Every structure is written in C-alpha cells, then in structure tokens.
Amino acid sequence: MPRFSDVILPGLGVTGLVLTGALAFSTAGRDRAEFEASEAALNAVRAELDAAEARIAELNLATVTAEELEDAMERLAAFEARLAARPEGVDEAEPDPAPVVSVMLAGNAETGETLFRECRACHQVGAGAKNGVGPHLNLLFGRAAASVPDFRYSDSLKRAAANGLEWHADTLSQYIEDPRTFASGTRMSYAGMKDAQDRADLLAYLRTFSDDPSNIPEADPTAQGTDHEVDPEILALKGDPEYGEYLSSECTTCHQASGGDDGIPSIVLWPEESFVMAMHAYKDQVRPNQVMQMIAGRLSNDEIAALAAYFADLEK
Amino acid sequence: MKLNRRSFIGSVAAASALAAPMVQAAGHGKPRVVVVGGGAGGATAARYIAKDSKGEIDVTLIEPTRKYYTCFFSNLYLGGFKNIEDIGHGYGTLASDYGVNVVHDWAVGVDRDAKTVALAGGSSVPYDKLILSPGIDFVDGAVPGWDISAQNAMPHAYKAGSQSELLRAQLMAMPEGGTYVMVAPPNPFRCPPGPYERISMVAHYLKANNPTAKIIIADPKPKFSKQALFEEGWNNHYGGMVERIGPDFGGENVEVDPGAMTVNIDGEVIEADVCNVIPAMKAGRIAELAGVTDGNWAPVNAADLSTKADPDIHVLGDAAQQGDMPKSGFSANSQAKVCANAVRGALTGSRVFPAKFANTCWSLIDTNDGVKVGATYEATPEKIAKVDGFISQTGESAEVRKKTYEESEGWYTGITADMFG
Numbered sequence: 001m002p003r004f005s006d007v008i009l010p011g012l013g014v015t016g017l018v019l020t021g022a023l024a025f026s027t028a029g030r031d032r033a034e035f036e037a038s039e040a041a042l043n044a045v046r047a048e049l050d051a052a053e054a055r056i057a058e059l060n061l062a063t064v065t066a067e068e069l070e071d072a073m074e075r076l077a078a079f080e081a082r083l084a085a086r087p088e089g090v091d092e093a094e095p096d097p098a099p100v101v102s103v104m105l106a107g108n109a110e111t112g113e114t115l116f117r118e119c120r121a122c123h124q125v126g127a128g129a130k131n132g133v134g135p136h137l138n139l140l141f142g143r144a145a146a147s148v149p150d151f152r153y154s155d156s157l158k159r160a161a162a163n164g165l166e167w168h169a170d171t172l173s174q175y176i177e178d179p180r181t182f183a184s185g186t187r188m189s190y191a192g193m194k195d196a197q198d199r200a201d202l203l204a205y206l207r208t209f210s211d212d213p214s215n216i217p218e219a220d221p222t223a224q225g226t227d228h229e230v231d232p233e234i235l236a237l238k239g240d241p242e243y244g245e246y247l248s249s250e251c252t253t254c255h256q257a258s259g260g261d262d263g264i265p266s267i268v269l270w271p272e273e274s275f276v277m278a279m280h281a282y283k284d285q286v287r288p289n290q291v292m293q294m295i296a297g298r299l300s301n302d303e304i305a306a307l308a309a310y311f312a313d314l315e316k
Numbered sequence: 317m318k319l320n321r322r323s324f325i326g327s328v329a330a331a332s333a334l335a336a337p338m339v340q341a342a343g344h345g346k347p348r349v350v351v352v353g354g355g356a357g358g359a360t361a362a363r364y365i366a367k368d369s370k371g372e373i374d375v376t377l378i379e380p381t382r383k384y385y386t387c388f389f390s391n392l393y394l395g396g397f398k399n400i401e402d403i404g405h406g407y408g409t410l411a412s413d414y415g416v417n418v419v420h421d422w423a424v425g426v427d428r429d430a431k432t433v434a435l436a437g438g439s440s441v442p443y444d445k446l447i448l449s450p451g452i453d454f455v456d457g458a459v460p461g462w463d464i465s466a467q468n469a470m471p472h473a474y475k476a477g478s479q480s481e482l483l484r485a486q487l488m489a490m491p492e493g494g495t496y497v498m499v500a501p502p503n504p505f506r507c508p509p510g511p512y513e514r515i516s517m518v519a520h521y522l523k524a525n526n527p528t529a530k531i532i533i534a535d536p537k538p539k540f541s542k543q544a545l546f547e548e549g550w551n552n553h554y555g556g557m558v559e560r561i562g563p564d565f566g567g568e569n570v571e572v573d574p575g576a577m578t579v580n581i582d583g584e585v586i587e588a589d590v591c592n593v594i595p596a597m598k599a600g601r602i603a604e605l606a607g608v609t610d611g612n613w614a615p616v617n618a619a620d621l622s623t624k625a626d627p628d629i630h631v632l633g634d635a636a637q638q639g640d641m642p643k644s645g646f647s648a649n650s651q652a653k654v655c656a657n658a659v660r661g662a663l664t665g666s667r668v669f670p671a672k673f674a675n676t677c678w679s680l681i682d683t684n685d686g687v688k689v690g691a692t693y694e695a696t697p698e699k700i701a702k703v704d705g706f707i708s709q710t711g712e713s714a715e716v717r718k719k720t721y722e723e724s725e726g727w728y729t730g731i732t733a734d735m736f737g
C-alpha cells in the first residue's frame with residue numbers, strides 16, 4: 001500500500017508531522033458487492049497515490065511537495081466523503097481490517113525559523129525566553145496545555161487543559177491552523193496558518209527547543225511513520241521466512257533464540273496460528289505488555305506472518 | 317568536517333605496522349569485515365554477519381579485553397543484586413560456534429585509502445567494510461580537577477569491570493553517616509537513566525548498611541529521564557537520603573579535588589567519602605582517529621549506520637550521532653542488526669530489508685521495583701527518528717513493578733545471548 005510516510009524530503013531539517021489523515025471503515029456485515037465497490041474505490045485511490053508518490057520521487061521535492069500533497073489530500077477527502085456516505089447497518093462492533101493512510105510532511109526547521117517571525121511579537125523561545133503577551137515556547141512538546149507558570153490563560157484553554165489537552169505535533173498543528181476553531185475563547189489573536197507545509201516547518205523549528213528523545217527517551221516523537229497495513233485474511237497470509245529471520249533479530253534482543261525463558265517467555269516452535277493471534281492481540285492492545293504492544297503495533301500483517309513462519313521452524 | 321587524510325596516528329604503531337606481516341589485501345577471495353569493539357554494538361554485529369553469511373564473509377573482531385563486563389546491570393551489582401561474575405562475558409563462543417576471528421588487541425589507527433586497521437600489537441588488518449563500535453571516552457577537562465589519573469580516587473564506573481568493583485568497595489568502606497557525591501554528566505551521554513538508577517542502587521545499599529549516610533547529586537541538567545519515577549521511588553524508599561542539586565542551584569558549576577576528596581559545588585565545598593565523577597562523553601577515540609567524527613560524535617546515515625564521512629566505515633552504538641535513539645545497549649544491539657543486514661547485502665548481494673529500530677531501558681529503583689521506558693524508531697533521510705513510545709507510570713502497583721523487574725532479567729539473558737551466542 002502506498003504510504004505518504006515515505007514522502008520525506010531529502011536535505012531538510014527536523015521531521016515534523018502535519019497531517020495524519022486516517023480513515024477507516026468496517027467491512028463486517030456488509031454485502032459482498034458493496035465491499036467490492038469499496039475495495040475498487042480504495043484501489044483507485046491507491047493507484048493515484050502510487051502515481052503521485054512516484055512523481056514526487058522523480059521531482060525536486062522541496063519545491064513541489066506541498067502542492068502534490070494538497071492534491072493528494074483533496075483526493076483523500078473525496079474518498080473519505082464517499083465512504084462516509086456508505087449505507088447504514090455496518091457492524092461497528094467488529095473493528096475489522098482498516099486501511100490506514102497516513103500523510104506526513106517533513107518540516108524544515110530553518111524555514112520554520114523565518115516563519116516564526118509571525119509569532120515573535122508575542123512568543124519568545126530559546127535561551128532566556130520569558131512570557132510576554134503569550135507564554136514562552138521552550139519545552140512545548142509534550143507539555144500540558146495552559147501549564148506555563150505565571151501565565152494567565154484564557155478560560156477556554158484552561159478548560160481544554162482540564163480535559164487533558166497536551167501539546168504534541170498533531171494538536172499544535174490543529175491549533176495554529178485555526179486557533180479560534182480549536183479553542184473558541186483563546187486570547188491568541190492569530191488568524192491561523194493554513195498551509196500544511198508552513199505548519200510543518202514552524203513546528204520543526206519549535207521542536208528544537210523541546211527535549212530530545214536521544215537525551216530523554218520519553219520525549220515526544222519527531223517522526224510519525226507508523227502505518228499499520230491490514231489485510232482481511234490475516235491468518236491465511238503466507239509468511240516469508242527469510243524476512244522473518246531478519247525481523248526476528250528484533251525479538252531476540254529479549255527472547256532467547258535457544259528457547260530459554262526467565263522473566264520473558266519463549267517464542268520458538270509455536271504453531272504459526274497461535275503466534276499470529278498472540279501478536280495481533282498485542283497489536284490491538286488487547287494484551288497489556290507495553291513493550292509488546294509497541295513492537296507488535298508497528299509490524300504489518302505480512303511481517304507478523306513472516307515471523308510466525310520463521311519461529312515455527314526454528315531449530316537450534 | 318572532512319578528514320580524508322590518512323589516519324595512521326602514532327609513529328610507533330605506524331613503524332611496527334610496516335614490520336608486521338600484512339594480511340592479504342582486500343579485493344581477493346572472501347569479503348572481509350572488521351569490527352572494532354566487542355560490546356553491545358560490535359559483538360552483535362560480528363555475530364550476525366558471521367552467522368547469517370554462513371562462511372561467505374570473513375569476520376574479525378578486535379577487542380582488547382578478554383572479558384566484557386556489561387554496563388547494563390552494573391548498577392545492580394553496586395546495589396548487591398548481582399555478583400561481578402554475573403555481568404562478565406567471554407568471546408569464546410563467537411570464535412568457536414560462529415567462526416569469528418577474535419583478536420584481543422587495540423585498534424590504534426585506520427588507513428582509509430589502503431583500507432586497513434592498525435593494531436597496537438603491530439599488525440594490520442585489511443577490510444572491505446569496517447564497523448566501529450568503540451563506546452565512549454571522556455571529554456578532557458569536563459570536570460575541573462578530574463582526569464583519568466584521578467579515576468582511582470574518584471571513579472566514574474561508567475565503563476564496567478574494575479571501575480565497578482572499585483566503586484562498590486568504596487561504597488562498602490564508607491564511614492557511618494558518610495557522604496556519597498555523584499557528579500552527573502551533561503547531555504548527551506550513555507544510558508540517560510543510568511546515573512539515577514545508580515543513585516537508587518547506592519541508596520538501597522546504604523539504607524540497609526549505613527542508614528544515616530547522605531547522597532548528593534550535582535547535576536548540570538534541568539531534567540533527566542524517568543525523573544518523576546525516580547523521584548517518587550526515592551521518596552517512597554529512601555526518604556530524605558537523596559539530595560539533587562540542579563543547574564538552578566549551581567549543579568553545573570562543579571570542581572573536584574581528588575587529593576583532598578572535596579567537591580566544590582558553586583562555591584560550597586563538600587567533603588566526600590565517595591565521589592563518583594561521571595564526566596561529559598564523546599565517541600571512543602578510534603572513531604576520531606579514523607576521521608569519521610564531527611565534534612564529539614560520528615554522524616551516520618540512518619538506513620545502514622554508514623558514516624557521513626566514509627561509506628565503507630559504519631559506526632554503531634554510543635559513538636554514533638544517529639538522531640533520536642538514546643545511547644543504550646539495547647539501541648546499539650538494534651543498530652547492529654540493521655547494519656549487519658546492510659553490510660552483508662553490500663558484500664554478498666543478500667536481501668536487504670528495511671531498517672527498524674527499537675529500544676527499551678529498564679531501571680531498578682529498589683527490590684522488585686522496576687520501571688521502563690521504550691520507543692520504536694525509523695530511518696529517515698536526516699536521522700533515526702522516534703516514532704512511538706511508552707513509559708512506566710507513577711503510582712503503579714507493586715505487582716506491575718515486580719513484573720517489570722522480572723522482564724528486565726529476561727531481557728538481560730536475551731541480549732547477552734544475542735551478543736555472545
């Protein structure tokens with residue numbers, strides 16, 4: 001499946017997330033024809049995205065990406081609308097195969113620094129930054145909304161904070177795109193930054209004044225690349241054991257290839273189906289272990305099948 | 317910084333290299349991979365390349381020590397949870413079961429034009445691909461008053477082994493009600509939660525054996541990893557024993573006098589019974605000698621850990637400047653496997669799969685009170701970028717914490733088997 005997360009501009013600075021258009025639909029309970037129609041529509045969009053992606057790869061990305069992506073987003077929006085118009089009676093209880101399309105723009109921190117001029121009258125950032133008309137923006141990523149000491153926030157932002165609003169790439173992007181829509185009573189009198197690439201650049205610049213994950217591993221991500229590709233016939237997938245062997249090296253950091261277990265269970269010589277089911281239980285966050293949820297969460301179904309095929313036969 | 321100059325540094329090494337028998341030059345016969353440093357990154361890379369190429373690639377591992385003591389779990393040794401033998405690992409299996417040519421020597425220079433590595437013992441080893449995973453060295457003059465000659469009086473114990481044993485002995489010899497001072501390092505450094513796990517383990521020991529003792533941390537950083545978890549733990553388990561002086565109170569303005577065993581923190585002189593100085597860090601020196609560093613670290617490409625300076629030299633682990641991954645054993649091991657896959661592909665045409673990285677750092681706060689932080693990463697054109705992550709929560713049940721600790725035990729067995737076979 002084409003992924004816009006592959007569209008990362010070469011030669012640019014910090015990566016920032018701008019748009020994550022995730023659209024999902026459930027196929028359970030629908031009749032076959034309808035499902036096939038949706039499939040066809042999805043395939044058409046896939047082909048379009050493929051073409052766009054190929055073109056982007058061909059061209060000098062720095063100059064065309066914003067347009068290309070806007071274009072792609074329009075088509076995605078149209079597709080979303082078509083899906084929204086689907087007939088009632090879809091079984092929501094079964095969160096079945098959901099194609100997820102995630103669109104990400106890389107931000108250029110240098111361009112962002114120039115864009116920050118629009119903000120500088122009210123916001124300071126960097127060494128010695130203090131509150132002004134607006135709060136300072138150091139350590140912004142990952143902090144709770146309305147939480148800078150000694151700054152008087154609007155009730156609107158305080159309410160949002162009480163409801164758990166935190167500033168991350170996605171919430172910040174939404175906020176600066178259209179502040180009044182995001183928080184109607186905000187005192188930030190700024191019309192909004194409509195261009196997705198501009199927001200990516202600005203956020204890439206601001207990101208450099210927050211904790212770096214290499215120093216504080218729990219700090220906010222700088223990439224947004226997970227896309228879980230899902231196939232309706234998970235269990236029927238035939239795994240590629242050679243790919244599985246490569247992927248397994250991630251497992252053997254903790255799980256012993258010899259099958260030994262102390263503190264961490266053995267995973268060798270399981271029936272493939274049990275392996276696949278267990279991995280999906282982590283992926284869907286049904287099983288609780290955080291490490292396994294994280295690892296399984298970014299494995300595609302093909303990758304899980306590949307691992308299952310590899311471990312099922314592992315003799316040492 | 318571009319350094320294309322030959323890096324045969326040190327005339328002794330260069331002279332003896334001439335006299336030594338030269339291994340056959342690269343370009344004939346089997347492709348050759350030389351790995352410098354048999355730690356978390358290097359041992360893993362050597363093992364995976366040898367294992368997966370099934371004899372198609374000659375792998376030489378250069379590592380001066382006969383036994384590698386893991387820094388991971390060395391804090392648990394300080395706290396009395398492990399014996400020193402528990403954290404020592406030999407290279408025998410890499411040689412016997414995987415056919416890795418293990419050479420116990422120091423690499424002292426890299427000739428990038430001739431593609432050879434000079435060893436302190438005088439010989440020279442050719443390579444088609446060179447993998448450097450030399451860990452860290454300390455920045456000269458980072459803590460005024462301290463240099464490597466003072467490491468006996470004021471140990472760092474940030475390379476495990478005899479330093480860990482020394483620090484443990486000093487801890488046990490502390491007078492009743494004595495003072496343990498840690499000078500914590502600035503960013504970036506190996507194992508972001510490491511100093512704070514160490515404080516927990518020292519406090520654990522002292523609480524049982526010397527309960528009126530005090531622990532002082534002079535810290536140049538405003539924030540540190542798992543801070544809320546550690547502070548909660550110190551409060552719950554070791555109330556009143558640990559005092560941290562951050563940069564707001566002069567924690568970055570520190571000078572030591574190893575002769576007098578005093579620490580001057582922003583003008584206030586403290587008499588220390590044990591003083592654990594962890595200075596600022598940089599890439600292991602061989603990376604600099606190879607000319608692949610820029611400043612303190614070696615910039616690398618995310619997809620295969622090749623250096624920006626030379627596509628045939630890869631740098632793994634702590635020495636690499638790769639982006640978002642913390643400097644940890646888990647990270648080094650994860651990078652090694654991506655690198656091994658790419659290097660093998662380049663030399664033998666085997667399949668190269670997309671880079672995937674992960675890290676989890678477990679820390680022990682007190683008996684059965686384990687916490688963890690982890691994330692996944694991907695290769696972007698600029699760097700290894702963090703995708704997603706998790707961290708233990710404050711206020712978790714004792715049961716969850718115990719499970720987390722048990723998991724860390726399992727991980728230790730897993731990763732050491734993954735490194736050494």
Ligand SMILES: Cc1cc2nc3c(=O)[nH]c(=O)nc-3n(C[C@H](O)[C@H](O)[C@H](O)COP(=O)(O)OP(=O)(O)OC[C@H]3O[C@@H](n4cnc5c(N)ncnc54)[C@H](O)[C@@H]3O)c2cc1C
Nearest residue numbers: 353355356357387388423450451507633634644645646648
């Ligand atoms: C107290 C402490 C606790 C830690 N806890 C954890 C933890 O719980 N989990 C975790 O994941 N990480 C932990 N770490 C971090 C981890 O130890 C390092 O990040 C990891 O070892 C880095 O791997 P590396 O291959 O880069 O270097 P190292 O493992 O240090 O290996 C480098 C090797 O290179 C050799 N070498 C250096 N120069 C040369 C040369 N010129 N020629 C030949 N050989 C050379 C050295 O002898 C050494 O064996 C901890 C670190 C410390 C200090």
